[in-house]
Amino acid sequence: MSADTLTVRTARPDDLAALDALFARSYPALLKADYPASVLVTAVPVISRANPALLASGTYYVVQEGAGVLVGAGGWTRAAPPGFSGASGVGHIRHVVTDAARTREGIGRRLISHVFRSAEDAGIERLDCLSTLTAVPFYAAMGFQSLGPVTVPLRPGIDFPAVRMQRLAGESRK
Secondary structure, rough: OOOOHHHEEOOOOHHHHHHHHHHHHHHHHHHOOOOHHHHHHHHHHOOHHHOHHHHHHEEEEEEOOOEEEEEEEEEOOOOOOOOOOOOOOOOEEEEEEHHHHHHOOOHHHHHHHHHHHHHHHHHOEEEEEEEEEOOHHHHHHHHEEEEEEEEEEEEEOOOEEEEEEEEEEOOOOO
């Protein structure tokens, strides 16, 4: 389908099952080139679950195709992800995914551009991102700078290698 059939909308709690399915079919395929099987076997079951609090936040979005198939999701919050600290004026990019069968079609760019506008409209001055190793080139293309590797604590005993990235707000309006 063309980009004209894609809609970015605010996520709803009733998107939970469709998001779980999107994460479950996408993350294993997207991440396998950059993470060993030993990491994926423990991390994928955790990251493939939608967070109900994010869905209710009002700042988490889905990309819907046509009559309702979800092909992307992601958003931002003022609160930092668990295990990380936040600061005033900083927004945090959260749980972003593009359908693995639909990468390189502009879905992620459309979604993140929407996220940028939403965060900037809310007065966010800087966006922080805990990127998968796979998504670093995407975020760099969207104006983020790498601050270095981090370990994301997913659950006790389950750590996930990532890269902390940062972008100043206002860049999307230039």
